[in-house]
Amino acid sequence: MKKIIQTEHLSKHYQKIRAVDNVSLEVAEGEIYGFIGLNGSGKTTTIRMLLGLIRPTHGRCFLNSQQVKLSNFSLWEKVGYMVETPYAYPELTVKENLDIFCRLRRISDPMAILRVMDHLKLAAYADKKAKHLSLGNAQRLGIAKALLHNPDILILDEPVNGLDPAGIVEVRELLQHLAVNENKTIFISSHLLDEVAKIATKIGIIHEGCLLQEVESARLSRLLKQRLLLDSRHKKLAISALSEAGTNCFLNEEGLIESYDQSAIQNPDNIARLLVNKGCPPTRLVVEEENLESYFLRAIGKKGEGGSE
Numbered sequence: 447m448k449k450i451i452q453t454e455h456l457s458k459h460y461q462k463i464r465a466v467d468n469v470s471l472e473v474a475e476g477e478i479y480g481f482i483g484l485n486g487s488g489k490t491t492t493i494r495m496l497l498g499l500i501r502p503t504h505g506r507c508f509l510n511s512q513q514v515k516l517s518n519f520s521l522w523e524k525v526g527y528m529v530e531t532p533y534a535y536p537e538l539t540v541k542e543n544l545d546i547f548c549r550l551r552r553i554s555d556p557m558a559i560l561r562v563m564d565h566l567k568l569a570a571y572a573d574k575k576a577k578h579l580s581l582g583n584a585q586r587l588g589i590a591k592a593l594l595h596n597p598d599i600l601i602l603d604e605p606v607n608g609l610d611p612a613g614i615v616e617v618r619e620l621l622q623h624l625a626v627n628e629n630k631t632i633f634i635s636s637h638l639l640d641e642v643a644k645i646a647t648k649i650g651i652i653h654e655g656c657l658l659q660e661v662e663s664a665r666l667s668r669l670l671k672q673r674l675l676l677d678s679r680h681k682k683l684a685i686s687a688l689s690e691a692g693t694n695c696f697l698n699e700e701g702l703i704e705s706y707d708q709s710a711i712q713n714p715d716n717i718a719r720l721l722v723n724k725g726c727p728p729t730r731l732v733v734e735e736e737n738l739e740s741y742f743l744r745a746i747g748k749k750g751e752g753g754s755e
């Protein structure tokens with residue numbers, strides 16, 4: 447499949463700070479790439495390099511197979527972007543802001559403004575001054591500007607920041623529509639794995655400037671760890687009975703007995719039988735799958751219970 451966004455050994459160092467360190471990634475046509483990381487992990491710096499706003503210390507970026515350079519004007523006709531807090535002229539209305547952007551971009555399509563206002567549910571705020579918009583609507587205006595010239599590539603830094611749950615769903619559906627029906631290639635950064643996992647086709651996890659992991663979304667659920675949780679009126683006895691039987695377990699922060707032993711997870715009924723026979727029957731016994739947030743924390747090494755994969 448055609449590679450639309452590419453970085454090769456991309457690095458940005460500020461003296462001793464390695465804001466981005468040797469990141470190589472590829473996004474194919476029509477893909478939604480979710481770039482996930484904690485605050486300060488290097489997402490915005492990567493995006494700024496992708497957009498030619500700052501120069502890499504090492505490495506290169508390519509959009510549509512052309513190396514990113516600010517002077518490469520034809521490149522930017524195909525790219526829409528929003529980086530950090532979207533900027534708008536505060537004294538101008540939503541419509542006036544879009545109108546100015548249309549003129550700056552030399553967009554001749556008379557329907558462009560109506561189309562993006564409709565897509566982003568901004569029509570009701572058309573005559574509202576930008577300075578009076580809520581954070582969520584300011585964010586929508588930012589995305590609307592990125593879409594005005596109908597670009598093939600969309601690069602959005604934290605596009606759902608400040609949106610309420612309904613707004614998040616709307617933006618998610620819009621981005622999915624653009625990728626699936628209009629074959630646009632979308633790169634979005636976020637610190638919310640759960641949110642991004644719902645729309646991204648591929649996820650890249652960046653931590654302290656390094657790309658730790660790339661996962662196809664379809665494969666993500668297979669990487670989630672399972673754990674067995676159990677409670678008993680005789681916890682000490684239960685733990686020693688399990689240990690004697692060769693099942694690794696421990697008392698977790700919530701006061702429950704937790705185990706990552708595969709045989710126990712696959713055969714919880716055997717565990718129940720064992721504990722009943724040992725005189726410490728379980729009062730609760732459940733096999734749980736970790737959520738995406740916890741997977742993300744594990745991937746960046748912030749939470750290591752149960753050992754490594």
Ligand SMILES: Nc1ncnc2c1ncn2[C@@H]1O[C@H](COP(=O)(O)OP(=O)(O)OP(=O)(O)O)[C@@H](O)[C@H]1O
Pocket residue numbers: 460463464465466483484485486487488489490491492637
């Ligand atoms: N111009 C700069 N000079 C020095 N350090 C910088 C500069 N820009 C970014 N950094 C540092 O580089 C690291 C990565 O920052 P970056 O803004 O890319 O992270 P981020 O993942 O986008 O974070 P956030 O989610 O908070 O926006 C941080 O430690 C940041 O302080």
